[in-house]
Amino acid sequence: MNLFPRSIMHSLIHCLGIILVSTSFQLHAAEKPNIVFFFIDDLGWTDLGYMGSEYYETPHIDALAEQSMIFTDAYANAPNCAPSRACLMSGKYTPRHGIYTVGDPARGNNKQRKLEPIENETVLADEFVTIAEALQGNGYTTASMGKWHLGDDPKTQGFDINIAGREWGSPSGGGYHSPYKYPELVNEEPGEYLTDRLTTEACNFIKDNQEGPFFLYLTHYAVHTPIQGKEELVAKYQQKQATENHNNAKYAAMVESVDDSVGRVLDVVKECGLDDNTIVLFFSDNGGYGGATSNAPLRGAKGMLYEGGIREPLLIKWPGVTAANQRCSEPVIGIDLYPTLLEMTDTPTPSGVELDGLSLCSLLRDHESSLDRPALFWHFPCYLQGKGDPHGGPFRTTPAGAIRMGNWKLIEWFETGRRELYNLESDLGEETDLSKSHPEDLKRLHDAMVEWRNAVNAPIPTTPNPQYRADRK
Structure with a gap:
């Protein structure tokens, strides 16, 4: 015997269905998204197929680009x-944490440095709360x-x-081929390729933590020196027609291994x-290394504040939010990724933490919007040895600072006070210094x-180097 008329039963069932659907939706909406962050070392702005390379083969990264927002004017915080990496993890400009360069800030011949670097x-x-610590506090498993x-x-x-x-900047101690010994990664048998092994570890982490949420920071040593590719891939590129700017078979092999990693993980x-x-x-953490690749049409390479040293490929795929294959030309920088x-x-901003970057979420929702940010800044009060100084010196860079404001970019050299001004809209290669013809923009x-x-207490080197010899060639 039914206790309720059929019409009432139907209403009860209908209401119960609504409750179940609503509850299911709320549970789904409450799911925190997982994060996979590929951070590549020394990869140049044009080293990918979607960025125009006809020699390096990157089909998996190109496929990711088709599903992502492509940031054409993305920058690393240092060359x-x-x-x-310190800026990425802390969300702060270099003067806030004091990591300006790799190791010794006085690199190069002592007699050729006019100033004592910072x-x-x-x-x-x-004391710095990293993005990993912030996510960890919000229930994320982090790797x-x-x-x-x-x-x-x-x-x-x-x-x-x-x-x-570890504190290591490259795998040069053991190279990319096993045997090698890293924390939690030891292989005494010869032949394993480091990029492949890191990828396997990343895949296993995803499988083990698929209930989520997780933050995977897959920060490959590749394509940093030493330039060592897998033999079969090196042989492949030795047989391929090179281009004027991209022609290093070993480097091309390393790029393809990174691309394979992206494909396997996704x-x-x-x-x-x-x-x-x-x-x-x-x-990528900085521009392509000049001894391995070309960043043309950008000027310069790793270690320089010209575009070739700091402008990077950046892709962001945010399912359900980013429109596929959209290009955003808003200038953005590494410290923006934390917020x-x-x-x-x-995830709430950690207590007491002030971030220098801006969230890119508004751009990811609408690539034509603007962050309304006055400018981007770089501060590099150090020396880096190596060829590349445009003024004929022996350094890739001497102490310098830079600013990008709109389409204008200024570089100031602390040794001499020289200032160079470029309009990146009309002169992407920074070939024409406009400092004399546009004094008002220079001053601005x-x-x-x-x-x-x-505002950030950025120190400028002013102490003369007593060992400097002006006649040193």
Whole structure:
């Protein structure tokens, strides 16, 4: 015997269905997105197929680009590894944490340095709350796999898992081929390729943590020196027609191994049914190394504040938000990724932490919007040896600072006070110095850079080097 008329039963069933659907929706909406962050070392702006390379083959990264927002004017915070990584992890410009360069700030011939450079930190101090620590506090399982370069162990800075990360800036001690010994990554047998092994570890991490949420920071040592590719890939590119700017078979092999890594990792994300709830970022820590690749049409290379040293490929795929294959020309920089990931994951800014970057979420929702940011800044009060100084010197860079404001860019050299002004809209290759023909723009940018330096307490080297010899060639 029915206790309720059929019409009432139907209403009850209907209401129950609504409750169940609503509850299911709320649970789904409450799911935190996973994060896969590919951070590549020394990869140049044009070293990818989607950026125009006809020699390097990157089909998996190109496919990711078709699903992502492509940032055409993305920058590293420094022209070399350690400071760029410190800015990424801390969300702060270099003067805030004091990591300006890799190791010794007085690199090169002592007799050729006019100034004593600013002292350099080599370890990211514990006082800085990293993006990993922030995400960890929001329930994320965090893993760093590959290059760390900010201290002995990323597990002291918010990572639950560390594979192969130490203070090392390159794998030159053991190279890319086993046998090698890294933290939690030892292989005494010859022949394994480091990029492949890190990829396997990353895939296993995703499988083991597919219930989520997780933050995978896959920070490959590749394509940093030593330039060592897998033999079969090197042979492949030796048989391929090179181009004027891209013609290094060993480097091309390394780029393809990175591309294979992206493909394997994202395949596992799909196999685990996580594709619709996984944010993917692809970025590089500084420009391509001039001894291995060309950054043309950009001027310069790794170690320089010209575009070739700091402009990077950046892809961000945010499922359900970013429109596929959209290009955004808004200038953005590494420190922006910290607040971006906080907003994407509804992670509160850690107590007492002030971030220098801006969230890119508004751009990811609408690529034609603007951050309304006055300018981007770089501060590099150090010396880097190596060819590349445009004024005929023996350094890739002498102490310098830079600012990009709109389409204008200013570089100031602290040894001489020389200032160079470029309009990147009409002169992407920074070939024509407009400092004399546009004095008002020069003053406007320099005043803004000085104001910023004062705000962040950026030290400028002024002490003469007593060992300097002006006649030293």
